[in-house]
């Protein structure tokens with residue numbers, strides 16, 4: 001058992017990380033300074049060009065300077081977002097369209113390497129500036145510029161080399177730690193974004209235990225990155241699924257789907273049953289297995305997919321969005337049926353299902369059998385259900401809610 005005093009002391013110490021938050025906002029102000037500097041340089045360049053004073057070298061130097069400013073600004077964003085996420089608090093961008101690729105597996109090692117490579121980029125631009133303007137650069141400056149640039153490259157290479165094993169090691173710790181136990185009583189969409197990611201935070205900040213046998217960097221770290229990027233509202237393992245609970249369900253099919261082979265086969269899975277019977281749990285469990293099998297996965301509720309596709313259509317880029325989603329061999333659409341859709345939104349789901357038909361997989365969970373989907377999708381329902389179900393395993397879950405079962409047994413205790 002842990003001593004409560006030490007635990008409290010530890011938490012108090014841990015809370016002091018918030019002292020760092022203002023520093024990041026200070027960097028945001030610095031970012032503003034760079035924006036100002038950028039436009040000042042740009043304005044000068046335009047004026048010089050308009051007045052005819054700009055030589056080719058001048059333009060090139062000025063543009064390089066602009067590139068330099070942008071690169072430093074990028075570096076700042078990396079430190080601000082990555083540093084805040086690593087050392088202060090999770091931002092919860094999982095599944096956000098603009099989530100930078102590196103943020104899903106950011107840790108201090110990754111950040112260091114990103115910084116080092118950004119510095120190499122900046123120093124290359126500087127060196128290039130010197131060479132472009134070689135007549136006005138002393139040999140001394142040129143020599144030292146080159147030497148310093150080489151030093152940056154060298155240190156970035158060393159950092160990258162060292163961080164590979166370290167990052168993989170760090171990620172292992174998370175991969176093996178199940179995040180949430182069964183028996184939560186809040187609806188899944190209430191947990192998303194704040195619930196588990198936030199609660200998981202202090203846990204994830206602990207350094208990973210040193211494994212007895214040194215592990216190779218590799219697939220596990222990548223799987224963990226995919227799991228984090230998938231935007232699951234919580235972590236649910238198939239291993240934690242109580243086989244006894246839902247009175248009726250097809251155990252064999254669930255075990256087979258757990259091998260995630262349906263993803264490579266581009267088949268779909270439809271989970272149907274009353275609330276609390278574990279549809280979301282199974283969908284996440286299959287999704288996590290797919291991540292472990294090397295597939296990228298994206299999870300969202302039907303309402304969230306509706307919003308995402310509507311936004312894309314409003315921006316005139318629905319086709320591009322559907323094509324972009326091809327990057328994800330598995331999409332999970334949770335909670336179909338909780339809100340009926342208007343004809344336009346139903347049409348968007350039809351586009352999604354038709355686009356992925358025989359091309360990529362979907363897991364759909366819903367509270368009613370496909371035969372009653374006209375209550376949700378109206379006239380689009382038959383065509384939609386037909387394509388979805390053509391190559392699909394339909395798992396029916398019957399029985400009482402696991403949530404209320406937990407609640408009543410708590411009372412009974």
Ligand code: ADP
Pocket residue numbers: 181182183184185188236240241242243244245246273274275276277278279280281282365402403
């Ligand atoms: P649904 O999506 O069908 O409404 P959920 O998957 O959200 O239900 O399940 C509600 C809660 O009960 C979740 O915390 C889930 O992990 C848990 N749960 C449901 N069925 C089981 C089961 N058979 N074994 C373990 N936990 C379960």
Ligand code: MG
Pocket residue numbers: 188279280281334335365
């Ligand atoms: Mg659910």
